[in-house]
Amino acid sequence: MSTNETGERSPAQVLAHELAVEQQHVDRVYQELRKADERAALVEAEGMSRGRTDRTGDIRDEEMSGLFARDALVFRAGRRRHDLERQHEGLVFGRLDMQDDHGREVRYIGRIGVRDDDYEPLVVDWRAPAASPFYRATPVDPQNVLRRRVLRCRDDRVIGAEDDLMVAEAPEDLVVLGEGALMAALGRSRSARMRDIVATIQAHQDEAIRAPARGVTEITGGPGTGKTVVALHRAAYLLYSDRRRFEAGGVLVVGPSPAYTAYIERVLPSLGEESVVLRALGDVVEACTAGRLDPPAAAAVKGSLRIRRVLGRASRDTIPGAPQELRAMIAGRAVRLDRRTLDRIRSRVLRRHHRNSSLEPMSLALAAEAWSQVRRPDDRDTDREEFISTFVDHLEVDAFLRRWWRPVDPREVLLWLADPARARRYAQDVLSHREAEVLSESMRLTLESGLWSAADVSLVDDLDVRLGEVKEAPVERGFFEIEELDELEAQRSLRVGVTPERPAPEHSALPTARERHGDTRDELLRGHIGPPAEYAHVLVDEAQDVSPMQWRMLGRRGRWASWTVVGDAAQASWEDVAEATAAREDAFGSPVRRSFHMGTNYRNAREVFAYAEKVIREHVPDADIPDAVRETGVQPVDRTVTDVVDAARRSVLDLAAEVDGSIAIVAPARWARELADLVDELRSGPADLGGRLVLVDPLSSKGLEYDATVVVDPDEIVAESPGGVRVLYVVLTRAAHRMHVLRPDSASSSHQR
Ligand SMILES: Nc1ncnc2c1ncn2[C@@H]1O[C@H](COP(=O)(O)OP(=O)(O)OP(=O)(O)O)[C@@H](O)[C@H]1O
Numbered sequence: 036m037s038t039n040e041t042g043e044r045s046p047a048q049v050l051a052h053e054l055a056v057e058q059q060h061v062d063r064v065y066q067e068l069r070k071a072d073e074r075a076a077l078v079e080a081e082g083m084s085r086g087r088t089d090r091t092g093d094i095r096d097e098e099m100s101g102l103f104a105r106d107a108l109v110f111r112a113g114r115r116r117h118d119l120e121r122q123h124e125g126l127v128f129g130r131l132d133m134q135d136d137h138g139r140e141v142r143y144i145g146r147i148g149v150r151d152d153d154y155e156p157l158v159v160d161w162r163a164p165a166a167s168p169f170y171r172a173t174p175v176d177p178q179n180v181l182r183r184r185v186l187r188c189r190d191d192r193v194i195g196a197e198d199d200l201m202v203a204e205a206p207e208d209l210v211v212l213g214e215g216a217l218m219a220a221l222g223r224s225r226s227a228r229m230r231d232i233v234a235t236i237q238a239h240q241d242e243a244i245r246a247p248a249r250g251v252t253e254i255t256g257g258p259g260t261g262k263t264v265v266a267l268h269r270a271a272y273l274l275y276s277d278r279r280r281f282e283a284g285g286v287l288v289v290g291p292s293p294a295y296t297a298y299i300e301r302v303l304p305s306l307g308e309e310s311v312v313l314r315a316l317g318d319v320v321e322a323c324t325a326g327r328l329d330p331p332a333a334a335a336v337k338g339s340l341r342i343r344r345v346l347g348r349a350s351r352d353t354i355p356g357a358p359q360e361l362r363a364m365i366a367g368r369a370v371r372l373d374r375r376t377l378d379r380i381r382s383r384v385l386r387r388h389h390r391n392s393s394l395e396p397m398s399l400a401l402a403a404e405a406w407s408q409v410r411r412p413d414d415r416d417t418d419r420e421e422f423i424s425t426f427v428d429h430l431e432v433d434a435f436l437r438r439w440w441r442p443v444d445p446r447e448v449l450l451w452l453a454d455p456a457r458a459r460r461y462a463q464d465v466l467s468h469r470e471a472e473v474l475s476e477s478m479r480l481t482l483e484s485g486l487w488s489a490a491d492v493s494l495v496d497d498l499d500v501r502l503g504e505v506k507e508a509p510v511e512r513g514f515f516e517i518e519e520l521d522e523l524e525a526q527r528s529l530r531v532g533v534t535p536e537r538p539a540p541e542h543s544a545l546p547t548a549r550e551r552h553g554d555t556r557d558e559l560l561r562g563h564i565g566p567p568a569e570y571a572h573v574l575v576d577e578a579q580d581v582s583p584m585q586w587r588m589l590g591r592r593g594r595w596a597s598w599t600v601v602g603d604a605a606q607a608s609w610e611d612v613a614e615a616t617a618a619r620e621d622a623f624g625s626p627v628r629r630s631f632h633m634g635t636n637y638r639n640a641r642e643v644f645a646y647a648e649k650v651i652r653e654h655v656p657d658a659d660i661p662d663a664v665r666e667t668g669v670q671p672v673d674r675t676v677t678d679v680v681d682a683a684r685r686s687v688l689d690l691a692a693e694v695d696g697s698i699a700i701v702a703p704a705r706w707a708r709e710l711a712d713l714v715d716e717l718r719s720g721p722a723d724l725g726g727r728l729v730l731v732d733p734l735s736s737k738g739l740e741y742d743a744t745v746v747v748d749p750d751e752i753v754a755e756s757p758g759g760v761r762v763l764y765v766v767l768t769r770a771a772h773r774m775h776v777l778r779p780d781s782a783s784s785s786h787q788r
Pocket of ligand 1: 240260263637
């Protein structure tokens with residue numbers, strides 16, 4: 036290598052040399068992986084041949100055990116190969132140069148562990164204890180680390196390195212490169228998907244990630260402090276540290292919206308974990324997926340625990356249109372059970388049985404009641420027995436029970452509330468008159484639109500538990516065409532959360548039953564609701580927004596689970612904090628608590644966050660305000676505008692020239708339609724913003740981030756959101772680098788109304 040006149044190498048030469056050294060090691064790792072891959076393929080092929088049999092008839096015992104052995108081998112080998120293929124990119128991302136009394140050691144850190152033929156580690160899995168100093172070492176507590184190096188790779192090429200020195204002065208042979216990996220990572224542009232941070236996890240984050248599984252681990256902190264990304268790395272860590280328990284028992288990750296799950300879905304696979312179930316809150320119950328959000332008043336009624344009494348009454352009520360009395364000639368005796376008698380027996384049976392598994396006790400209770408009415412003084416015990424057995428097998432009784440006491444689907448029962456008279460009756464002394472109306476209106480909206488709301492889903496879950504499982508489809512459904520279903524699916528996907536193409540859910544704009552073909556009720560009742568799936572670990576993000584009824588729904592899925600709970604009270608959109616806290620404690624069921632607080636905002640440039648901070652401090656003086664660590668020198672733009680669409684167009688085009696990655700327009704429902712057209716225009720226009728620009732409604736922006744945002748009509752965002760200014764705070768903390776805030780002047784606002 037050439038040097039300058041004084042014999043020193045230039046910085047470019049130093050960098051090239053260091054990268055070449057790292058490349059050598061990375062090449063060795065990939066070579067080893069190729070060998071391992073070939074071995075895995077061999078094992079797979081070997082496994083296949085072991086289970087093969089020439090005969091077409093029955094399989095003998097010894098052949099069976101061959102098949103089991105084969106399955107186990109094929110499974111393991113296949114999985115290993117799959118891992119290796121998936122981990123190809125950026126497999127090695129770190130290097131530690133360490134020094135202890137025995138001398139120097141170099142340790143490479145990567146997404147999976149790789150060993151050479153002598154079983155010597157070439158790469159240590161980031162979750163292994165030996166990788167811990169990579170994350171925990173600091174200049175104050177170096178843990179034998181001299182230098183921590185973060186490698187940047189594209190495919191299998193090393194393209195950059197950033198060093199942090201843990202000692203005051205580097206030994207002569209240790210070169211120090213770059214400005215530090217964290218700042219380099221934070222300055223990069225954002226795409227539509229969250230990235231893992233495995234190479235730059237900070238020490239305080241690592242503590243939360245590696246905390247023991249037991250009990251409840253709470254991660255709190257202000258916006259952009261890495262709560263979500265830390266929690267996801269924690270899920271990967273738990274799977275690594277106790278794979279048997281968490282892979283078999285399952286890990287459930289729950290977030291606020293489908294847009295959020297789409298945003299984070301790549302993080303765990305990039306960490307080598309695919310066995311985690313990701314769900315939006317409106318998507319937790321099988322066969323009941325939310326397609327819309329409720330207006331704040333309806334969401335408040337449905338989220339509060341008071342609704343349980345309303346649901347309890349509904350779950351015990353008679354089926355609409357069911358016969359009101361039973362009349363039949365049974366064993367030569369005229370039986371008549373009137374409505375009051377039936378009501379009395381119904382409550383008695385329901386005191387001891389789940390409704391959907393009470394057919395037999397109900398039939399016997401009716402028989403006993405009928406006998407008490409028709410018995411004669413000279414009847415003997417055998418007459419009673421004969422009467423009862425004739426009663427329970429009687430065709431007319433059977434026909435009556437099929438209509439009066441058939442199993443009911445929890446979704447069907449919830450839809451009974453669309454009837455204002457029923458809703459009033461169930462809500463008496465529990466909800467106000469107005470609340471009962473709001474509830475009933477909202478269920479009519481569900482029925483008309485064919486779309487469950489996110490809050491409906493937790494009510495269905497509650498009813499499901501009250502009613503007991505329906506073994507077969509209880510309702511005779513109308514016939515509907517496949518094309519109609521496709522059309523409904525297409526409409527649904529337009530309305531759920533954020534979509535790149537269209538505005539997010541807007542209750543007033545939902546299609547009515549008349550606008551849509553087919554029977555929306557059939558659509559709402561499609562599929563089968565089984566008992567809740569249970570998990571060994573439940574991770575809840577944006578926990579501050581989970582309503583008390585939703586906590587109950589989550590609690591049913593984690594009765595024996597450990598929990599990771601992530602949240603920030605200042606971003607809450609759920610008002611009654613005390614009720615939600617109590618419901619959440621009930622859901623956990625475990626008193627063991629561990630709390631981690633995150634105090635550094637890694638997302639927002641300092642200038643963007645200062646703007647948001649001012650807004651929240653005015654209304655929530657005790658908000659948890661983190662420190663933003665990165666400066667851009669560019670202040671957010673705040674403009675009063677007459678033509679909102681034109682101003683948004685200008686802002687987007689300006690921002691597109693300033694940032695490389697994603698841009699979002701965050702707008703309240705009032706502007707959604709016009710801005711959706713603008714987004715369509717810009718995405719396909721000459722600016723070519725296709726993959727970069729999205730339109731998002733304020734609530735659905737929770738948990739997401741973009742390079743730049745255009746925030747439209749902040750006052751209206753406050754006015755339309757259940758959480759008011761807290762939701763605006765969420766919106767104002769989504770931009771990493773640039774933000775424009777557009778305030779319509781009075782002329783444009785009144786034009787809109
Ligand atoms: N150690 C780190 N290295 C690199 N990037 C990081 C690190 N920690 C956090 N980040 C980045 O900071 C951003 C914010 O993280 P995240 O979304 O997890 O924050 P949050 O606390 O959940 O935010 P909010 O509550 O506002 O939704 C993400 O882009 C994340 O990748």
